[in-house]
Amino acid sequence: MADFQQRDPLSPAFWDERFERRFTPWDHGGVPQALRDFAATSAPLVTLIPGCGSAYELAFLARRGWNATAIDFSPAAVAQGRQAAGAHAARVVEADFFAWQPAVPLQLIYERAFLCAMPRAMWPRVAARWAQLLAPGALLAGYFFFDDAPKGPPFGISRAQLDELLRADFDCIVDDAVSDSIPVFAGKERWMVWRRR
Numbered sequence: 001m002a003d004f005q006q007r008d009p010l011s012p013a014f015w016d017e018r019f020e021r022r023f024t025p026w027d028h029g030g031v032p033q034a035l036r037d038f039a040a041t042s043a044p045l046v047t048l049i050p051g052c053g054s055a056y057e058l059a060f061l062a063r064r065g066w067n068a069t070a071i072d073f074s075p076a077a078v079a080q081g082r083q084a085a086g087a088h089a090a091r092v093v094e095a096d097f098f099a100w101q102p103a104v105p106l107q108l109i110y111e112r113a114f115l116c117a118m119p120r121a122m123w124p125r126v127a128a129r130w131a132q133l134l135a136p137g138a139l140l141a142g143y144f145f146f147d148d149a150p151k152g153p154p155f156g157i158s159r160a161q162l163d164e165l166l167r168a169d170f171d172c173i174v175d176d177a178v179s180d181s182i183p184v185f186a187g188k189e190r191w192m193v194w195r196r197r
């Protein structure tokens with residue numbers, strides 16, 4: 001594996017270094033199928049994509065008339081995300097998920113490789129922020145990575161841990177297998193939709 005200077009995934013510099021050196025093994029290279037299926041059957045939702053990275057999903061949703069915003073705290077990720085977003089580049093914003101404030105109430109937070117980018121000790125803060133940003137009835141939908149390897153990122157979760165993390169504020173309404181995983185997540189991720197209680 002490449003020898004990186006930055007070791008702390010809580011620092012934007014960690015992600016900058018990897019984007020700049022084009023070491024992005026989590027990158028799907030496009031819009032994953034379950035999100036396509038979800039968007040095909042949903043009315044447009046006010047959506048946040050936290051830790052968006054390459055942000056392929058932003059243009060996909062914006063083209064369908066969704067009010068979507070993608071945020072990332074890594075300037076290199078934002079630059080890459082803006083490139084992929086094309087005409088919608090202004091909707092890719094450099095911001096820290098824990099500080100960013102929505103201009104209008106969110107109806108959906110899209111999760112992909114953001115929770116698993118965080119050391120496990122951060123997970124309660126992520127879950128609390130999801131709950132804070134979503135009003136009752138709003139959705140948290142996306143890909144959740146299940147694994148128990150001690151080192152990461154990606155840091156996997158167990159189903160019991162995820163239930164424990166979200167139980168207080170969310171109900172799980174969809175839990176599906178994923179058909180188009182890339183190698184790092186293959187056999188270990190599920191498409192899930194959680195509704196804010």
Ligand SMILES: C[S@@+](CC[C@H](N)C(=O)[O-])C[C@H]1O[C@@H](n2cnc3c(N)ncnc32)[C@H](O)[C@@H]1O
Pocket residue numbers: 009010012015016026027028050051052053054055071072073074077095096097098112113114117
């Ligand atoms: C593993 S990458 C996933 C990127 C993208 N979601 C994807 O599916 O390709 C994790 C991303 O989260 C971003 N990130 C980590 N902590 C963040 C924070 N507190 N606020 C905003 N972005 C953050 C990183 O900069 C990185 O781009």
